[in-house]
Amino acid sequence: MTAERRREPLSPSVIDLDERSREIFRRIVETYLDTGEPLGSRTLSRLLPMTLSPASVRNVMADLEALGLVFSPHTSAGRLPTQRGLRFFVDAMLEIGDLATEERDRIEAQIRTGGGGRTYEGLLTEASQMLSGLSRGAGMVITSTADLRLKHIEFVRLDQARALAVLVGSDGSVENRLVTLPPGLPSSALVEASNYMNAHIRGRTLSEAKSELERVSLAEQAELDEITRRLVETGLAVWSEAGDERPGTLIIHGRANLLGDLKAEEDIERIRLLFDDLEQKRDLIHLLGLAESGDGVRIFIGSENKLFSLSGSSLVVSPYRDTENHIVGVLGVIGPTRLNYARIVPVVDYTAKLIGRIVG
Template structure:
């Protein structure tokens, strides 16, 4: 089992750490292993290839590096990358030009539907990382902008719910026998007055608290329709059971996979994303996490087969509830130091945008 980072730091002296860092940096830059002769030329402190080989042998014994296939050079293992990310990675700030690009792109889309903004975020992350941008979003409790009843026949109506983000839901509901058109309109107006600007759960609570006042204002049939309307609002959303998945930049991963003969595994990853297997568990992990999460290789079962690395950050709604994650899928040689802050900043911009939408800004 891989040792904790502090254990490795306790057994690696400064020279071993420098050699290990150079091996990892070379791998992240080129995807290629490196041999002792090339390493000895790169070190600030002069060491012979034989001395470097001795250190590399120790690193290999610890499970931090290995020889891929029949190569004479060494590259970091999954455990080695994990150690590097946890204990040695130096994360910088987001480049000012990239900050402006992210903020401007999100702002340009914020008056549209939330899914349009999330799609733009996925596209942005793909372009900035040269990997695939991914967004996994729950169907959050919509803030209602409009509600009305439309009669379908003598016994049934459709409740049309329109969210502040443009999301639309249609729900069927029964009509009391003998209900007039004016009573249907009165019930529709009454509910709309009390629910617009609230989430569905907030609207249910508000209406439940005002039942005594309702009975004084409404006749018996209209009251029954309002009660049925509240019951309809209480039903689980028909589209809330599965998360939304948005992936942009698949070609970047496929091209990289073609170079490494992993095309079939990468295609299976996309199939699993489309089938949404494991996504709810991933969202659950995000709710418990603070900030950016990095999964390398087989550390997350959803991405284990493809051997990818995934950098994810949760974003929240106006109530500070995690409603999704966004990030980058790429090869294990991702530029972690650059991409981690980009993913984190993008998640913060999305969170701020959702707060503005909730507040009507």
């Protein structure tokens, strides 16, 4: 499994922490991820596998604070990890295992059996719900229609003047558009137009298919009569316009999970900002871009993710691909910075691969 972790450069003094400092830092982070609470020196001295007095622990904590890895939320309190500290922990100390066979089977059974009659949208909705249920965050799935790879198109006649253009994407999605037929169009022309388009559009995006059909039309004018050629142009125009209008689809489940650990007014404002971003569906294609810039799971903590930087949320995200290895969507978990990364990363990774297999 690949888990890419964006990082800021760490100083040699951080990288070269001795065993005692690393153990103390690890305990602070793990306590924060588990409870959200600061860890004090007296409690820490009892937890450590080595013998250290509270005073010695406080000295190490002061050194960690000087390195920017921890901070004290208020006087006489214990320490919490900073964003920089969480980044260091995720990059250098987080142990990410693989899922057990039984857990993989449970995830697959839930998605396949609960997937809305196995429709494409139903599968994605079930994946979003499952990710929410297995995390402290919100499960998220994003698909892009602008980058949709085409698999098949068919014209189905409704009456003398209208037909339904049925488009199947390589991700398994199916969409319909109403097309006005040229006067006097024989039924054979619908089949001819479908066959002609399918010969040139498979595996291409809408914009690529449009360019390809424009390129070959001059060289292959004899293949299509005038009426059929008009149908081809009309059908492609309908789909191109639809793709421009729909930059992406967002499915979110588990927003209520993000309200569970609010302790202060600033936490409420953080979540309000996050909800606003999600409701407005801002910069969805940016999230697709995050996934496209690397294989496997990517982890963004706080302000590292500019999309939700104001809300200070973390994002664990992975692309899913079609059978030709094209990225057709992104899924993952949004939540507070104290997500259970060790648990969530393998779940997101496996779910992305599973969805890719099902829709491919």
